[in-house]
Amino acid sequence: xxxxxxxxxxKKDNRGKRVRKPIIYPAIPRAINDIYIQTSPGDRLDLxxxxxxxxxxxxxxxxxxxxxxxxxxxxxxxxxLRVPQNxxxxxSEYELLxx
Numbered sequence: 001x002x003x004x005x006x007x008x009x010x011k012k013d014n015r016g017k018r019v020r021k022p023i024i025y026p027a028i029p030r031a032i033n034d035i036y037i038q039t040s041p042g043d044r045l046d047l048x049x050x051x052x053x054x055x056x057x058x059x060x061x062x063x064x065x066x067x068x069x070x071x072x073x074x075x076x077x078x079x080x081l082r083v084p085q086n087x088x089x090x091x092s093e094y095e096l097l098x099x
Contacts, residue, residue: 024094026094028065033085034082035083046073049062053087058091
């Protein structure tokens, strides 16, 4: 699985250590064509992203849209998740913000 950090710029801190620049995420407003799903045991953000987007690396879009996933790909069981369908536009905005 590719990482959302693969194109993230790096810089050197004042000690010469290489660090990644902070990630900026685009706003993900609700849209009429968003899909809503109920999570089940074993659901993970990357697997849901693969099912709806064909790219497990887009898991962060679902996480950001729902305010979950800090440090884990697992989803709480029985919650409703919003799966934005304009993921290509969201990814493009992400790339512009993090050039």
